[in-house]
Amino acid sequence: MHSATSTIALIGNPNAGKTTLFNALTGANQKVGNYSGVTVELKSGEAFTPHGKKLRVLDLPGCYSLRAPSPDEKVAVDALHGDLPGYGKPDLVVCVLDASNLERHLQLALQVIELRMPTVIALNMVDMAEKSGLRLDPAKLSEELGVPVVPMQASAGKGIIELKQALRFPFPSPPDPKWVQDADEPDAARRSFIHSICELAARRPDAHQLTVSDKLDAWLLHPVFGWVAFLTTMFTVFWAIFSFAEIPMGWIESGQGALSAWVSSLMPDGDLRSLLVDGVIGGVGGVVVFLPQIVLLFFFIGLLESSGYMARAAFLMDGVMAKAGLSGKAFLPLFSSYACAIPGVMATRTIDSAKERLVTMFVAPWMSCSARLPVYFLIVPLLLHENEGSWKQALVLFGIYTLGTLSAFVVARLLRKRLGPDTGANHFLLELPPYRAPQWSYILRHVFERGWSFIAKAGTIILGLSILLWALGTYPKSDDENVDPLSHSAMGRIGAVIEPVVKPLGFDGRIGTAILTSFAAREVFNSSLAVIFRVEEAETDEEARGRTRDRIAAATWPDGAPLFTPLTLVSILVFFIYALQCLPTTAVVAREAGSWKWALGQFAFMSAFAYLASLVVYQGGRLLGF
Amino acid sequence: MASALVSDLEIDSAMTLNQVGVGCDVRIRILSGPGCDRLRDLGFCEQLQIRKLAGGRNLICSVCGTRMAISRELAEQVLVAPLA
Numbered sequence: 001m002h003s004a005t006s007t008i009a010l011i012g013n014p015n016a017g018k019t020t021l022f023n024a025l026t027g028a029n030q031k032v033g034n035y036s037g038v039t040v041e042l043k044s045g046e047a048f049t050p051h052g053k054k055l056r057v058l059d060l061p062g063c064y065s066l067r068a069p070s071p072d073e074k075v076a077v078d079a080l081h082g083d084l085p086g087y088g089k090p091d092l093v094v095c096v097l098d099a100s101n102l103e104r105h106l107q108l109a110l111q112v113i114e115l116r117m118p119t120v121i122a123l124n125m126v127d128m129a130e131k132s133g134l135r136l137d138p139a140k141l142s143e144e145l146g147v148p149v150v151p152m153q154a155s156a157g158k159g160i161i162e163l164k165q166a167l168r169f170p171f172p173s174p175p176d177p178k179w180v181q182d183a184d185e186p187d188a189a190r191r192s193f194i195h196s197i198c199e200l201a202a203r204r205p206d207a208h209q210l211t212v213s214d215k216l217d218a219w220l221l222h223p224v225f226g227w228v229a230f231l232t233t234m235f236t237v238f239w240a241i242f243s244f245a246e247i248p249m250g251w252i253e254s255g256q257g258a259l260s261a262w263v264s265s266l267m268p269d270g271d272l273r274s275l276l277v278d279g280v281i282g283g284v285g286g287v288v289v290f291l292p293q294i295v296l297l298f299f300f301i302g303l304l305e306s307s308g309y310m311a312r313a314a315f316l317m318d319g320v321m322a323k324a325g326l327s328g329k330a331f332l333p334l335f336s337s338y339a340c341a342i343p344g345v346m347a348t349r350t351i352d353s354a355k356e357r358l359v360t361m362f363v364a365p366w367m368s369c370s371a372r373l374p375v376y377f378l379i380v381p382l383l384l385h386e387n388e389g390s391w392k393q394a395l396v397l398f399g400i401y402t403l404g405t406l407s408a409f410v411v412a413r414l415l416r417k418r419l420g421p422d423t424g425a426n427h428f429l430l431e432l433p434p435y436r437a438p439q440w441s442y443i444l445r446h447v448f449e450r451g452w453s454f455i456a457k458a459g460t461i462i463l464g465l466s467i468l469l470w471a472l473g474t475y476p477k478s479d480d481e482n483v484d485p486l487s488h489s490a491m492g493r494i495g496a497v498i499e500p501v502v503k504p505l506g507f508d509g510r511i512g513t514a515i516l517t518s519f520a521a522r523e524v525f526n527s528s529l530a531v532i533f534r535v536e537e538a539e540t541d542e543e544a545r546g547r548t549r550d551r552i553a554a555a556t557w558p559d560g561a562p563l564f565t566p567l568t569l570v571s572i573l574v575f576f577i578y579a580l581q582c583l584p585t586t587a588v589v590a591r592e593a594g595s596w597k598w599a600l601g602q603f604a605f606m607s608a609f610a611y612l613a614s615l616v617v618y619q620g621g622r623l624l625g626f
Numbered sequence: 627m628a629s630a631l632v633s634d635l636e637i638d639s640a641m642t643l644n645q646v647g648v649g650c651d652v653r654i655r656i657l658s659g660p661g662c663d664r665l666r667d668l669g670f671c672e673q674l675q676i677r678k679l680a681g682g683r684n685l686i687c688s689v690c691g692t693r694m695a696i697s698r699e700l701a702e703q704v705l706v707a708p709l710a
Contacts, residue, residue, distance in 0.1 A: 064664075064667035064668055065663075065667035067663060067667070100691050100692075101669075101690055101691060101692050102690075103669060103671075103674065103689075103690040104668065104669030104689065104690055104692065107666070107667060107669070108667075132691060187666065191666070191671050191672065191673075194671075195673060211691075213693070214679065214688070214693070217679070217680075217686070217693065221680060221686065223682065315684065315686075315695050318683065318684055318695075319683050322683075328684070328695075427661050427664070427696070427697045427699050427700045428684055428695070428696065428697040428700075429664065429668060429694070429695070429696050429697070429700065430684075430694070430695040430696075431668075431692060431693070431694055431695075432686065432692075432693035432694065432695055433692075434693075
């Protein structure tokens, strides 16, 4: 018996339910999407056999065959051969098959068995297969393939125990693939073997019944109604984010106000009180208040992914993406980038063409990510009057997203042309999974994870920067009562230095400083404004410690003109749409593209573009008389 | 000899997946072209029965109960014959 921990690899076609099974085996927090390419990296976790023996479980990216043309499939193949650094050759392979799709999924299973490694087949989603009228015979299947076959339904936890029983020691002996023994053409031999095995063990009553998914698709993929449905869905998501989030945001704001008042009442006036109330509570609160929006955004993305609509959206978008020189496959990474560019850039691995992948990575940060939301939510309501309906705000937000997306498409097209045509042929291929009821537990887990990482960031990076900003805005102090404390402070001096640079964009030194700090993380812009503009209102004290938004709306230039004119606000928005203010993204792009030059070029291009775009908007707007 | 003739005739009379009408059930005869390995991995194998569900820029086919979207270029490499 082995003494070291054995390694088990899960392999299967996209959409076979590997990740669901992985979660059921290991209890790990991991994301599931109802479209291919959710697992682009190797995930590893631990499970225990019924006898308490520890197993290491690897969740490999989905692949259709072991020939592996795309980078994520190559990861799976390398892992099976033990070629991945840090992971040995797996001791056992669990091949996950979708029972309702045996004809297709067995292709991969046979290739795995031909590797002559101990193999167990997990026949997943037997419930769906039987519902569609398929008559399965796992015992016959096992007999024909020469490996254990465990029927299961991983999403409901059925068959997990049986699978674990099959993973006991000693592992099943390596199978003997009888179909390739004396075949000249392994491909043809495999095909005819699959054909015969499906006749025996998976009899279909009528291969072509119109399912509910087919009927839905007739509408949702319709050349006209499909687009109406797509745009309605997207707009509803944005509208819902805006209007549903108001309620919890109100709670957070009043909680923050109450906390500030409570701390103020406990402590004497002084630097420490100012640090806690203005620096810590104001700075962190200015970002945390946007937690509800971010949670809702991830919730809706999770809902679209897990229901199966995302693949339809990719199908619809293929024609649009072609205009940008990309394919429908680039839609999924780009859409994920609306949540966060980092998973988006990683998801580009599902794109076969290396050139298309580089281009997609390059433009991904222009899909407005959730870190920009706090800034948008601070600025957009200032543009519109309080009494305007939330649908108008949603419309502006929709416009912001559209602007970023369209610019990204234009740049992608130009860049794609420059890179030249592909060497090999790459064609659009996409599996449209059946519509499924969303897996709520996974969506909620995922949302919780993202929400928590947002709070963790607010508690670490943003807290630290808020304190630093507060210190920069407070010290050195002036003894002279007539001197404005902010302009005397270190921050005021920094602001004075950068003011000439940002003035053509309609910003003063204070906004300039806030933008400078936002290069650490975009949300810090809000903290910076909160910290900077409290000094301004120092004399009116209690009531002025209301919302950051009210205070910055009242800000003026030294000559008394309002600082945040509509034109300036638009200029800020434009800057944030285009600027790449996220160090982790640059690091991930450098890793995925395998080139720091590509990542730094992207950063330089986007920063320069943001500056120029704001310049054009502000100066153009002034010429037009705004 | 005769069987070779028959298969030649079959190839001549076969049409590509693009030429098939929407909603038709067809059987795949031959895959030929650079994308055929990829197509086989996805389940588009010889002798398999498929149904074309939608045409246009990309086609949607039902293959063993799964809907697959493939581009026109790939569909051009799939030669099919109507079900007997």
